[in-house]
Amino acid sequence: MGEFSIIDRYFKNIGKSRQEIIEGPGDDAAVVRMGNAEWTICADTMVSGVHFFDSQDAFDVGFKCLAVNLSDTIAMGATPVWAILCLTHPDGNEDWIGRFSDGFHELAEKSAVSLIGGDTTSGPLTVSVTVGGQLYGPPVLRSGAGVGDIIFLSNTVGDAAVGLKIAQGEYEASEMDRKACLEKLNRPNPDLSYVSPLCKFASAAIDISDGLLADLGHILTASGGVGAKLDLSTIPMSHAAKNYLTSNGQASENWQTILSGGDDYILCFCVPRNQIENLETQFPNIQLFRIGEIVEQTGIEVQNASAGLILSQRTGFDHFTKNEL
Amino acid sequence: MGEFSIIDRYFKNIGKSRQEIIEGPGDDAAVVRMGNAEWTICADTMVSGVHFFDSQDAFDVGFKCLAVNLSDTIAMGATPVWAILCLTHPDGNEDWIGRFSDGFHELAEKSAVSLIGGDTTSGPLTVSVTVGGQLYGPPVLRSGAGVGDIIFLSNTVGDAAVGLKIAQGEYEASEMDRKACLEKLNRPNPDLSYVSPLCKFASAAIDISDGLLADLGHILTASGGVGAKLDLSTIPMSHAAKNYLTSNGQASENWQTILSGGDDYILCFCVPRNQIENLETQFPNIQLFRIGEIVEQTGIEVQNASAGLILSQRTGFDHFTKNEL
DSSP: OOHHHHHHHHHSSSOOOOOTEEOOTBBBBEEEETTTEEEEEEEEEETTTTTTTTSSSSSHHHHHHHHHHHHHHHHEEEEEEEEEEEEESSSHHHHHHHHHHHHHHHHHHHHEEEEEEEEEESSEEEEEEEEEEEESSOOOOOOGOOTTTTTESSSSOOOHHHHHHHTTSSOOOOOOHHHHHHHHSSSOOOOOOGHHHHHOSSSSEEEESSSSHHHHHHHHTTTSSSSEEEEESOOOOHEEEEEEEEHTTTTTHHHHHHHHHOOEEEEEEEEOOGGHHHHHHHOOOOOOOOEEESSSSSSSEEETTTTTTTEEESSSSSSOGGGGO | HHHHHHHHHHHHHHOOOOEEEEEOOOOOSSEEEETTEEEEEEEEEEBBBBBTTSSSSSHHHHHHHHHHHHHEEEEEEEEEEEEEEEESSSSOOOOOHHHHHHHHHHHHHHOOOOEEEEEEEEEEHHHHHHEEESSSOOOOTTOOOOTTOOESSSSSOOOHHHHHHHHHSOOOOOOHHHHHHHHHHSSSSOOOGGGHHEEEEEHHHEESSSSSHHHHHHHHHHSSEEEEEEEEGGGGOHHHHHHHHTTTTOOOOHHHHHHOOOOOOOOEEOOOOGGGGHHHHHHHTTEEEEEEEEEEESSSEETTTTTTEEEEEOSSSSSSGGGOO
16 A cells, blocks of 8 residues: 555544644645744655665765755745754764764755754664744645646756666766766755745645656646646756766656656746746746646646657556557 | 763754744753744654564554653643654554554544644654644743742653553563553553643643653753652552552662653643642642652652651662662
């Protein structure tokens, strides 16, 4: 049974429904009214051997466990304020914990987030972080995408997935590409400058953690079963990701790495067509990669205009339908 | 290196100090101003094989991982409102997760707490819960105890520690005592009716998770190095705990089980002498076990008036000084 079915079956509607809870489980973060303000609360767990390598530099682990939660918070249009850290470590090794603490601190300070508490216990290496973020407008949910809205990304996709291939010895990259991709994999860098533009102009948003196609799919489903049409030639990719594709002959499974690989921690968001000019005028300094639009027909259709190819994915988001390429 | 030194050295002053943060790490919960209200945020982790038995009924695990956080929240004088759950489970076994969810739900519903989100991942069985609680007055900290204040407990101590002895086969109890102590160990039941009395009258409070002497010690240290004088004959104990002491000849190490055993999840709090009548008048329906008073001399002195014994603990809270009994 997958994670989403477990949450749906066993962890929805648990406890008392309360008027303070604006949004419960199911989006990037919950939304709670506290006093006269609305706050987002989200949490993510990272397990050694599952989400990071046992041998990983603890600095990266400390950095990333906060980063993934900041990414969720920003995707809601909220400004992260505080974090709670639950760290389980086998032996309390001080070198490891010192490096971990340094990594956490570096990103927390840079993002103006305060570590306010948590728990340290003995046990298998596991990190859970909870982050509270303040909303200065209505939350940006996954559910607001409308037909005709334009789909944007905030940054390049696929680098972290290529980084994982490199780390696992499945792809040999140049030293420069190796460094760039591992940096993206190990130290994702959520960009706070998107909070205001999302709040003001996005109809829907999500942070990409499980791959572009899967996470865009969550927007489509939450928005009442609309679809998306993407143009492959507009997908923003780094040189390293392009090199990966080229050196592998642009085979379908390598496009899959780029479009369905996880750990990007960038933003995917939709903006109503008539708001785009305002968005661009008011926020001239943020990157806006236009990759497609919301359409009526369900599923995701990925067109490759330059090559005249169509790669369709209408039946779900778990698998790429290779034979349609 | 112990948990408290790790927190002091590596997890204090991490990230940005922000004006919203009223209390950072170090008390039962952090205190954050959110909008025009103050909220407590706390978190606790439970690890299989460390905090509960691998064979434990998952209902108990679900119940207890919320209970320990409600206990922290109440000890701050706050009313718990929402919870975040991070569950790592090796195989997503549905029987286990269903029972766990039922246990969590039972206490959440009873306590009017709403589960608003979290994360489920694959890995070694570990549960981290974060709870947010609303404050309707100033938080009750550990640091406010003053010389002359009277020390109270909200309930009997030692039952959970005796329960652990029973579960580990170190003590053979009657069937009735066994049941009572295991219930206390596995399903601690934080009492929300103490929130208002603590808010109104307590100068300091803590929830007892590491044993009465250790946790009272945290109050004494946080309150500027005052001490406590307790009367052993007034320590509230259940029949089961008394039977444990009697059947073991009241030896010092068995008193240690009662006074230093963990997992009680009851409240220890101090009330200024001149407020006690008001407390008793305004809250006639809560249990108040008066066990001693705050004194100037540091450390904890435990007197046994009836037996004319003095058991002194002036050097720290990690060990009971057996030879002084």
